Amino acid sequence: MAWLREADRWFQAAVLPHRAVFRAYARRLIGDDAEADDLVQEAYGRVLGCDWRRLEAPERFVLRVIRNLAVERFRRARVVSIRQIDALDPDIVADEAPDPLARLETRDDLRHVLKALGTLPPQCRKVLVMRKLQGLSPGEIAVRMGLSVSTVEKHLAKGLRLLTEERARREIPQAEIRSREWVRSARKVGRS
Amino acid sequence: MGSKREEGRTELIAQAAEWLARLDSGSADPDAFEDWRAGDPRRAAAFAEVAGTWDLLDGARAAGATAPRPRRELDRRMLIAGGASLAAGAAAAVYLGPSLLRPRLRTEVGERRALTLPDGSAIELNTDSKLSWRFTSDARRVWLERGEAAFTVTPDAARPFLLIAAATVARLAAGSFNARLREERLDLLVLAGQAAVTTAADVVREVRVDGPADARRIVAAGPAGVVDQPVSEGDAQAVQAWRRGEIVFDGQPLSAAIEEYNRYLASKLVVRDPALAATRLGGRFMTNDVDGFLNALHASFGVEVVESDGERILTPGG
Numbered sequence: 001m002a003w004l005r006e007a008d009r010w011f012q013a014a015v016l017p018h019r020a021v022f023r024a025y026a027r028r029l030i031g032d033d034a035e036a037d038d039l040v041q042e043a044y045g046r047v048l049g050c051d052w053r054r055l056e057a058p059e060r061f062v063l064r065v066i067r068n069l070a071v072e073r074f075r076r077a078r079v080v081s082i083r084q085i086d087a088l089d090p091d092i093v094a095d096e097a098p099d100p101l102a103r104l105e106t107r108d109d110l111r112h113v114l115k116a117l118g119t120l121p122p123q124c125r126k127v128l129v130m131r132k133l134q135g136l137s138p139g140e141i142a143v144r145m146g147l148s149v150s151t152v153e154k155h156l157a158k159g160l161r162l163l164t165e166e167r168a169r170r171e172i173p174q175a176e177i178r179s180r181e182w183v184r185s186a187r188k189v190g191r192s
Numbered sequence: 193m194g195s196k197r198e199e200g201r202t203e204l205i206a207q208a209a210e211w212l213a214r215l216d217s218g219s220a221d222p223d224a225f226e227d228w229r230a231g232d233p234r235r236a237a238a239f240a241e242v243a244g245t246w247d248l249l250d251g252a253r254a255a256g257a258t259a260p261r262p263r264r265e266l267d268r269r270m271l272i273a274g275g276a277s278l279a280a281g282a283a284a285a286v287y288l289g290p291s292l293l294r295p296r297l298r299t300e301v302g303e304r305r306a307l308t309l310p311d312g313s314a315i316e317l318n319t320d321s322k323l324s325w326r327f328t329s330d331a332r333r334v335w336l337e338r339g340e341a342a343f344t345v346t347p348d349a350a351r352p353f354l355l356i357a358a359a360t361v362a363r364l365a366a367g368s369f370n371a372r373l374r375e376e377r378l379d380l381l382v383l384a385g386q387a388a389v390t391t392a393a394d395v396v397r398e399v400r401v402d403g404p405a406d407a408r409r410i411v412a413a414g415p416a417g418v419v420d421q422p423v424s425e426g427d428a429q430a431v432q433a434w435r436r437g438e439i440v441f442d443g444q445p446l447s448a449a450i451e452e453y454n455r456y457l458a459s460k461l462v463v464r465d466p467a468l469a470a471t472r473l474g475g476r477f478m479t480n481d482v483d484g485f486l487n488a489l490h491a492s493f494g495v496e497v498v499e500s501d502g503e504r505i506l507t508p509g510g
Binding site: 012 | 505509
């Protein structure tokens with residue numbers, strides 16, 4: 001895709017496949033799911049805005065950023081639950097070796113997105129199928145469906161938004177398990 | 193989060209999707225896009241994420257260069273024939289047509305029905321098929337109007353059994369046959385017994401399969417003429433597989449396999465990718481279990497399925 005810069009490609013390849021872990025971690029720290037998603041997005045912005053070429057373990061960097069952002073939040077909020085403090089222990093994140101399983105596999109990704117495609121509103125799905133699976137241009141689609149190009153754009157945008165949201169919702173079962181491990185290991189460290 | 197009011201993630205993803213759709217159709221101003229993206233790294237991240245979805249969908253249309261090598265056998269399910277229940281509904285399906293006073297038997301897509309005719313001959317009708325008959329003192333006439341039927345014909349020296357289809361009359365002696373109407377052609381598989389096939393152009397072909405050791409024969413008859421050839425036991429079994437609710441593939445291209453499967457499906461399978469369509473496959477499946485077939489295609493060839501407008505589009509996967 002012509003509109004992506006090198007940093008965007010790096011972000012897609014090195015960071016996004018771990019999105020389920022980030023999401024699970026942020027949700028564990030922040031009770032509110034929408035706020036947790038915003039926090040992850042903020043962390044994404046930070047990682048894209050930094051000197052990304054020098055990052056050796058980007059997924060751990062993102063986890064640290066999420067944690068730091070959460071700490072800022074907690075300071076402002078002044079009320080933090082014990083569970084959240086447990087989860088915040090820096091060792092928890094720092095000591096965790098990256099888990100190769102905690103990446104979403106592209107192959108499953110495709111399967112997942114195609115399944116989601118089937119659940120889109122009919123017009124929206126039709127336009128996306130014509131554009132992406134059948135390779136018709138937006139102009140051709142407009143003619144075939146008797147729509148304006150700008151309406152075709154709107155259907156495409158809506159479909160892309162819904163599919164991207166659905167992809168973000170996808171979870172690795174391990175992600176949740178691992179975030180529990182973080183909490184467990186934090187407790188152990190605290191006692192010894 | 194900063195102190196100023198910022199767009200949340202949901203909003204950012206929506207904006208990024210709009211930009212991408214407008215860039216794709218060429219209606220977006222590239223400079224305006226760059227300004228938007230440079231305004232906040234979270235926007236850049238949202239755009240990269242949406243672009244990932246966009247690219248992922250291209251993967252679904254990926255060229256057949258990555259299509260895995262076909263395997264002979266996908267699946268060896270041994271299945272139990274459920275013939276007993278078939279006859280039950282047949283009586284209800286027989287009715288007298290309003291204009292043609294001939295008894296008829298008809299099946300819906302995915303349905304199979306069995307019937308015993310007044311002379312004791314047995315008929316089994318495959319999916320989406322129609323036949324009618326009239327028995328008189330000089331002949332037993334059966335019209336295959338659509339689809340496919342299996343016949344077990346009882347002997348009756350006084351009244352020949354005439355199968356009429358595709359401008360062809362097949363005179364069937366006692367025995368067992370499978371007839372399938374394809375467009376303007378009748379494919380008649382002679383499993384046991386004799387058939388004399390006469391076309392509208394008065395071409396006559398006689399075929400005999402007397403004993404179990406004799407090769408089964410298949411006769412293709414229509415306006416273009418008649419061709420008759422022996423078939424292997426395996427192929428004869430494959431033709432008959434529908435009577436056990438099965439569908440058997442043995443090296444057919446996926447396009448042909450899907451055409452066969454679609455006979456049994458209300459929601460049709462579609463394959464548009466030429467390389468995928470040419471993929472050859474083998475295996476034994478249930479006509480009423482398309483999910484089993486699709487799962488096997490996914491497991492063996494990575495084929496993905498998109499449902500759209502009552503169709504199921506098969507794509508090569510990633």
